[in-house]
Amino acid sequence: MTKIGLEIHCQLTKLESKLFCSCKANYREFEPNHNICPICIGLPGSLPRLNRKAVESATSIAMALSCETPEKIAFFRKNYFYPDSPKNFQITQLNVYGNMSVGGEGYVNVEDKKIKIRRIQLEEDPGRIIYEGASERTKITLVDYNRAGTPLVEIVTDPDFESPRQVRVFLNILSDLLENLGVAEPGLEGAMRADGNVSIEGGNKVEIKNIGSFHDLEKALHFEITRQQSLFERDIEIAQETRHWDDRRKITVSSRSKEEDQDYRYFLENDIPWVKIDQSTRDALKENMPESISSKKERYVEKFDIAPQVAGIIASDRYYSKLFENAYSEHNAKDIANLLTTDVIGFIDTKEKQQNSKITSKHLSDLIDAINSKTITRNSAKIALQEIMKSGNDMKDILQEMDLGQVSDSSEIDTLISQIFKDEKQAVIDAKERPETINFLVGKVMQKTKGKADPVKTLELIKSKLNQ
């Protein structure tokens, strides 16, 4: 049986500042080495100043993953030399003498399987090395410390996954959960990263590092399983080792053994006293935690009779669920949910589009009211939606400006039908003989009104004219 375990790193980008100083946690908008201070570049004499909010965010994550969370936590130094590490040690956590990190022993249900979370720890992200030749601008290898000290949560699972597909489902659930908690933005480039380890029946565990994206992770896992199986079939021992994902060749490559044997000489980081997270703090965190995705979904289904799949889509996305929560009332919830999943999602399918879209919950409820009161057709609603997202203008103004109001005045439609009966004589004859071709005539009316005519009324009027 294949066993896969994961080690996921997620930046807490929703925090204002870094883990140990007041530089910005969101380092992305800065010129290289412009989001740094004596603390995060480890100048002599500087001391870490713990960001308590980061401890709270990490604890929330641990709670959301059903982990045990200890009364007090400690930080450790992981000692190793690397150019992106300003102090040449990383401040992280360790559970050597019992639970000292923010959480441990949790789980996530993935379909019917329980994936156990071994531990969750809070640590600092290192800087970034931009290698020689990475772009035309980089003639030599450079280090950018803007990222150094960004709060990072490491989530380690047990080797409970049986397939790369399960891994993908889990990562989707996890990234939705982290976003729903309001602590992270997994969609940001480099904000959420995962390494994996793989073993097959009768083989040793192989760790895979240096994986750029979730997509590559799945590929790397597939490659590694196939590699191990072919070794096994040929009776070659699968060595316990660390392998690197070679993004260019799409294969895993054995790392130099030196890296594996690295001794990190962990010991307590005494510059940060033990942090107490007492019961009242934990209670408050639990109370302020946003509703979980699964309970949201359940609520939508039970209260509003929304189809489970539709409810699931809305509940798992913070943006859609926020739109929905503020738009619905008892009588239109189901319609709004459908409008969201059939039309809105089609237009706003990326985080970037979510950020740029000007649509509000009021727009949604106005639109549904207009459709239900037959002020506009579904077709026109779709056109209006696009305009709303762009301009954010009031719906009434948009309807007027774009001339989208529904035509339900019988005489107006009647006049149009008379004209069409003159222009499309053959079609009228066809429709009289074969009633199923009547839709052609309805279509013509829609064409002339740019979809604004009330389709039910139009059909009625055509039928009565045919019978005249």
Add this chain to the structure above:
Amino acid sequence: MNLNTSILKYIEDVKSGTFTVEEFTAATLQRIKDVDGDVHAYLSLNDSAINDAKIIDKKISSGEKIGRGYGFPISIKDNICITGTKTTCASKILENFIAPYTSTVVNRLQNEDVVITGKTNLDEFAMGLTTEFSAFGPTKNPWNLKYVPGGSSGGSAASVAANECLASLGSDTGGSVRNPASFCSVVGLKPTYGLISRYGLISYANSIEQIGPMTKTVKDSAFLLNIIAGQDANDDTTINNNNVNYLENIEDGIEDKRIGIIKEMTIDGLSSEVATATKDAIKDFESLGASCDEVTLPTIPYTVAAYYTITSTEAGSNLARYDNIRYGYELESEGYEYNSYISKSRTKFGPEVTRRIILGGFVPSAGYAGKYFLKALKVKSKLTSEVNKAFENFDYLIAPTTPVQPFRFGEKIDDPVTLMLLDYNTVTANLTGKPAISVPYRVVNGLPIGMQIMGNSLEEKSLLQSAYALESKTNLPAVPL
């Protein structure tokens, strides 16, 4: 002008107009010019000292709000950062490091209007007991230039003893304030761990070290502590001291106080001069109304080994950042890959620092941590509970600060183990986090002897009362320089 004066007397004189801040500063700078060629207490001087003094004089004459310091001259150990000044740690590797920020202690001093004279010499990265390990040459003992001043804050102690300033800030990881204080006959205080902010102190062994005042009198020590002690948002390990006034009631005496004489620190290894002085000090304490009894702390024989294990581990980690990548010295990188480049750049460390980094790579490493590092931590916690227990029966624990008097240059530098044993009486305060003070007690054969008093955590006020009481029993000669 008499430069051999206390801060408190100096302030009186400035207030009464006996002399101006500028006059006293100029005289101090002249004194430095005259003697520091021999003493070598300073690594760098503050070029704007006279200017700083003038500004303070102006404040005084115009009746503007003036800080508690009234411009008294103070030197700062060169492992404490001040914006825009070189902070070298007496190491070639930081020879050109100019700090871009100021430590909390110096900030607090500057807010109270002091004049900083300059930065003082130390053993490289504060590792040593004689300042012989300074990369820029040793400091001499003002009592006898052929003798070591102690260390690692040897420059600070010598600058105070030689009247090249009125006070200094040192740092104490295993005795680095108290040992040179004892060797140079000044008052040196190592406060409770967390009482004084370490923000801006370049770390050597951060779990046990503290900045401490070095002064001519016990009252001055209390005065300085009033300024620099207390919680700091920039150092998470600092503790609230409720703004205790350490100077208030300092003359209250020690009548009926119970003093424990630490057996393990007073039996073996003391020179006869130090042994005699210790016996006399006990008599003095008794004459002041205190009761003295022997107390045994059986873990003490293991403390020096534990101390070097813990400090080397932390030093190995704290000094890892000196890889010459973000700052450092000119070293062409062409032809090196990362690992060989940092190995090459780190050869600039001196012998003692190198020794401890190597030790620090070994004792906490996989397979050896249990035998060394974790065992050392056990010694630390066992010692702490022993000392805590002793404080249930005693108000103070005493011993001579060092087992021997100052020795000649070169006498012990090649014998690291003998050098390490000089720490025998001082490391306990660091390993347990307790405050301890070295009080000048006697000068024998022209060389000083200091007595150490250790108090319970955050009991600096009471500790300073006992130190003041002992000080009042002494009558010491002036430095012959």
